[in-house]
Amino acid sequence: MCMYDVLIIGAGVVGAMVARKLSRYSLSVALLEKENDVGNVTSNANSAIIHSGYDPVPGTLKAKLNVEGNKMFDLISEELDVHFKRIGSMTLATSEEQLKTLKELQTRAIANGVETRLLDKEETRKLEPNVSNEVVGALLAPTAGIIDPFNLVVHAVENAVDNGVKLFLEQEVKDIKYLSDHFEVRTNKEVFIAKVVINCAGLYSDEIAKMIEPIDWKINPRKGEYFVLDHYKLGLVNHTIFPLPSEKGKGVLVSLTNSNNYIVGPSSEFDEDKDDVATDSETLANVRRQAVDMIPSIPFNQVIRVFSGMRATLSTHDFIIEPAKSNKYFINVAGIESPGLASSPAIAEYVVNNYVSKLFNLEEKKNYNPRVKKYHVLNDISKEERNRLIKSNPEYGKIICSCEKVSLGEIKDLLSRSVPPKTVKGVKRRCRAGFGKCQGGFCSPMVTMILAKHYGVSPLDIKWDKDNSNILLEEVKKL
Amino acid sequence: MIKRDLVIIGGGSAGMAAAIEAKKNGIDDILILEKDSVLGGILNQCIHNGFGLTEFKEELTGPEYLSRFADQVKELGIEYKLDSLVLNISKEKVVTYSNATDGVVDIEAKAIVFATGCYERSPGAIQLSGDRVAGIITAGTAQKYLNIHGYLAGKRIVILGSGDIGLIMARRMTLEGAKVLCVSELMPYSNGLNRNIAQCLNDYNIPLYLSRSVLRVEGKGRVEKVVLAAVDDKMKFIPGTEMEFECDTLLLSVGLIPYVSLLENIDVNISSTKGAMVNDQLETSIPGIFACGNCLHVHDVVDFVTEEGREAGRAAARYIKGEVSKKVKIKVSPGNGVGYVIPQFIETDLDHDVTFKFRVRKPIKNVFVNFSSEETIFHKVVKPVLIPSEMVMIKVSKDKLANVKGEITVSLEER
Numbered sequence: 001m002c003m004y005d006v007l008i009i010g011a012g013v014v015g016a017m018v019a020r021k022l023s024r025y026s027l028s029v030a031l032l033e034k035e036n037d038v039g040n041v042t043s044n045a046n047s048a049i050i051h052s053g054y055d056p057v058p059g060t061l062k063a064k065l066n067v068e069g070n071k072m073f074d075l076i077s078e079e080l081d082v083h084f085k086r087i088g089s090m091t092l093a094t095s096e097e098q099l100k101t102l103k104e105l106q107t108r109a110i111a112n113g114v115e116t117r118l119l120d121k122e123e124t125r126k127l128e129p130n131v132s133n134e135v136v137g138a139l140l141a142p143t144a145g146i147i148d149p150f151n152l153v154v155h156a157v158e159n160a161v162d163n164g165v166k167l168f169l170e171q172e173v174k175d176i177k178y179l180s181d182h183f184e185v186r187t188n189k190e191v192f193i194a195k196v197v198i199n200c201a202g203l204y205s206d207e208i209a210k211m212i213e214p215i216d217w218k219i220n221p222r223k224g225e226y227f228v229l230d231h232y233k234l235g236l237v238n239h240t241i242f243p244l245p246s247e248k249g250k251g252v253l254v255s256l257t258n259s260n261n262y263i264v265g266p267s268s269e270f271d272e273d274k275d276d277v278a279t280d281s282e283t284l285a286n287v288r289r290q291a292v293d294m295i296p297s298i299p300f301n302q303v304i305r306v307f308s309g310m311r312a313t314l315s316t317h318d319f320i321i322e323p324a325k326s327n328k329y330f331i332n333v334a335g336i337e338s339p340g341l342a343s344s345p346a347i348a349e350y351v352v353n354n355y356v357s358k359l360f361n362l363e364e365k366k367n368y369n370p371r372v373k374k375y376h377v378l379n380d381i382s383k384e385e386r387n388r389l390i391k392s393n394p395e396y397g398k399i400i401c402s403c404e405k406v407s408l409g410e411i412k413d414l415l416s417r418s419v420p421p422k423t424v425k426g427v428k429r430r431c432r433a434g435f436g437k438c439q440g441g442f443c444s445p446m447v448t449m450i451l452a453k454h455y456g457v458s459p460l461d462i463k464w465d466k467d468n469s470n471i472l473l474e475e476v477k478k479l
Numbered sequence: 480m481i482k483r484d485l486v487i488i489g490g491g492s493a494g495m496a497a498a499i500e501a502k503k504n505g506i507d508d509i510l511i512l513e514k515d516s517v518l519g520g521i522l523n524q525c526i527h528n529g530f531g532l533t534e535f536k537e538e539l540t541g542p543e544y545l546s547r548f549a550d551q552v553k554e555l556g557i558e559y560k561l562d563s564l565v566l567n568i569s570k571e572k573v574v575t576y577s578n579a580t581d582g583v584v585d586i587e588a589k590a591i592v593f594a595t596g597c598y599e600r601s602p603g604a605i606q607l608s609g610d611r612v613a614g615i616i617t618a619g620t621a622q623k624y625l626n627i628h629g630y631l632a633g634k635r636i637v638i639l640g641s642g643d644i645g646l647i648m649a650r651r652m653t654l655e656g657a658k659v660l661c662v663s664e665l666m667p668y669s670n671g672l673n674r675n676i677a678q679c680l681n682d683y684n685i686p687l688y689l690s691r692s693v694l695r696v697e698g699k700g701r702v703e704k705v706v707l708a709a710v711d712d713k714m715k716f717i718p719g720t721e722m723e724f725e726c727d728t729l730l731l732s733v734g735l736i737p738y739v740s741l742l743e744n745i746d747v748n749i750s751s752t753k754g755a756m757v758n759d760q761l762e763t764s765i766p767g768i769f770a771c772g773n774c775l776h777v778h779d780v781v782d783f784v785t786e787e788g789r790e791a792g793r794a795a796a797r798y799i800k801g802e803v804s805k806k807v808k809i810k811v812s813p814g815n816g817v818g819y820v821i822p823q824f825i826e827t828d829l830d831h832d833v834t835f836k837f838r839v840r841k842p843i844k845n846v847f848v849n850f851s852s853e854e855t856i857f858h859k860v861v862k863p864v865l866i867p868s869e870m871v872m873i874k875v876s877k878d879k880l881a882n883v884k885g886e887i888t889v890s891l892e893e894r
Contacts (some may be wrong), residue, residue, distance in 0.1 A: 177668070227606075304601060304604055445623050465700070471632065473727065474656075475631075476629055
């Protein structure tokens with residue numbers, strides 16, 4: 001059995017970034033994920049915002065890592081070939097009282113070292129003509145950005161794998177034992193051996209941590225429900241629009257996304273069940289009311305999807321990033337709720353610089369490559385480039401998803417990458433086939449057949465997403 | 480840049496009819512762009528019969544019906560490109576399409592007929608509550624899996640929405656051995672044709688529950704349970720009326736929407752049908768771009784799609800030949816009890832009869848349909864019964880339209 005230097009539990013954005021950071025060094029690294037795809041839980045269902053970092057309480061890990069992480073995204077998005085735009089965020093005030101709070105928030109921003117600007121009513125309306133008449137001012141944070149959260153994780157893991165990390169999907173950790181100088185990590189399928197374990201298990205990080213020692217913290221899952229609107233005319237909002245933050249979080253936002261959709265949400269409700277990502281109409285109606293208070297003209301008849309995600313909230317309200325009290329070789333990275341996405345690259349740096357570097361003599365690999373192999377995204381390139389590609393491979397000319405204009409060539413490319421999709425949702429998350437107004441009504445049968453053919457299985461074996469999510473149940477009788 | 484007289488976007492029943500009619504009206508330079516690998520559009524998967532009663536006075540299956548038009552397209556030598564998706568059109572009528580052999584190509588067209596059909600309203604669009612799991616599928620997608628690929632997408636099925644495809648699929652999946660537990664309809668009346676309720680539900684003892692909708696879907700991975708509840712007249716769920724069904728599939732037949740993103744992108748005026756607003760020539764707000772079939776308004780009978788395609792083909796031919804003069808602009812609006820009316824404008828000389836097409840908002844018996852302008856009724860028709868699921872077509876003669884000057888309203892009046 002192979003002894004890994006480091007074993008990472010959880011391939012969400014945090015595990016992905018830690019794996020990628022470690023793949024730089026001459027270490028053997030295993031990345032375990034219980035799902036059949038990477039980034040498929042909390043990293044899959046969130047606001048997709050790279051927060052500026054003005055909002056967390058100064059001095060907290062959240063504040064430090066959010067601010068540091070935000071700065072890293074220009075380089076990361078370029079290296080990992082992920083869509084990222086700094087569109088800026090605006091936090092709105094609707095009364096004199098709230099303007100005072102904005103000023104306090106600006107003080108916080110200064111303490112955190114984040115650039116902000118207070119806007120009066122006129123300046124606010126000039127930048128965002130669709131805000132409610134009630135709005136009297138706003139705090140603009142120009143460095144906030146929007147990102148494609150799906151491909152951020154997929155490409156980060158891919159880059160890690162390309163640099164030597166071993167990814168194991170559908171491996172749910174059941175038990176961990178420390179045997180004097182190494183860990184035995186038993187999953188639903190096999191046993192892994194590693195010198196160091198990093199717990200990036202998100203919603204389940206408390207349960208993983210308990211396998212080592214008793215803990216005094218607990219993940220309280222907190223659900224957020226959202227609307228997604230179709231590509232609508234640009235300009236509904238130009239920034240990510242927030243209300244004033246409260247103890248429940250940053251509140252319901254309205255934002256443009258990287259794909260020029262709009263996102264509205266999230267709600268914030270504690271939930272007993274970590275896996276419960278159902279939506280309900282009452283909660284969404286409430287989200288809608290809050291959003292309309294800020295932007296009255298949101299065209300809710302353009303909604304194409306509702307979804308919900310679960311935050312890994314800790315009672316301590318800050319991230320926990322530290323070794324287990326009884327074992328310095330077991331590192332917990334827990335409670336990574338918002339601004340987790342923005343903080344994730346800085347979390348990886350923090351884990352490696354503060355802990356892993358103390359346990360190993362880190363030597364940079366000579367052949368480390370920080371970049372993923374370039375993806376062909378036909379919607380992003382010129383007609384001439386497109387035609388060159390189609391000439392080299394005619395499958396780039398055949399469009400499978402007519403809403404989002406995704407070609408057969410792009411879907412097949414995904415299948416040849418080092419973290420290929422296995423499911424219809426996996427394809428959707430990576431290349432947007434099925435993301436449009438018909439929500440896969442037209443293209444999902446084609447995607448199902450493409451996957452079945454590629455993997456050499458019956459279409460009956462193709463899943464939409466998780467276990468037991470097979471799309472087709474029976475082949476019809478043949479003549 | 481390549482120049483063509485007429486580019487038709489979509490090679491389904493509307494597009495083929497438009498092409499054939501334009502050709503018969505003297506236009507030779509025609510190109511049909513079809514995204515699928517065969518002509519015929521959605522009819523390819525509609526293997527049930529009932530098509531062609533008006534056109535051919537016989538009952539054909541979808542593939543039989545479409546092949547009569549596809550054969551004509553071929554006989555007339557009309558050029559068509561398959562597996563060719565239109566990526567973009569511009570206000571200047573440049574059509575950009577993509578396929579595997581030509582690559583991405585721009586064509587400057589003198590006229591465009593838009594015949595892209597419709598898409599199914601998705602679970603997200605109706606904000607379906609509960610778990611978003613496998614087994615929630617629109618009826619047309621399930622139909623494609625079954626009739627084109629040969630796979631059943633469900634074995635114990637609850638159907639939400641009584642639209643025609645849902646009803647057709649209730650029967651089709653039953654015949655393949657699936658159990659359809661019920662059809663649930665939010666409205667107090669069905670949205671499907673009466674003949675489909677009789678032939679697809681009643682004949683198979685499948686219950687239809689009116690004024691009921693899905694309260695939530697439950698399941699891990701795949702649908703395990705669907706909970707229905709009654710709704711009041713404000714569409715709010717009534718507590719205590721829940722009905723639970725253990726099932727593996729929720730089939731949705733909750734509406735079809737004209738597929739017109741390409742027109743929206745160039746700011747063509749869109750109507751309440753979610754299709755383009757058109758004049759009496761089926762011309763959109765951009766001169767020379769015409770729309771017909773399900774991308775204009777969703778039809779219940781394909782024969783009427785074909786007829787509308789012909790209208791658009793004739794109109795495009797006249798436009799290309801420079802035979803149209805616009806002298807008036809009279810708005811047409813839906814009045815009491817009417818959901819929408821097509822055309823939304825009359826713009827050409829009133830030297831021809833105009834067929835008005837509309838749907839009523841709710842079932843109604845024994846009414847007058849009044850066509851009025853400036854508070855004068857200039858045409859009146861008696862209808863014994865009108866239901867939302869059946870499109871109404873009423874032709875008004877040019878003589879009656881000759882004196883109309885102001886906005887036209889089409890409204891219902893109880894007898």
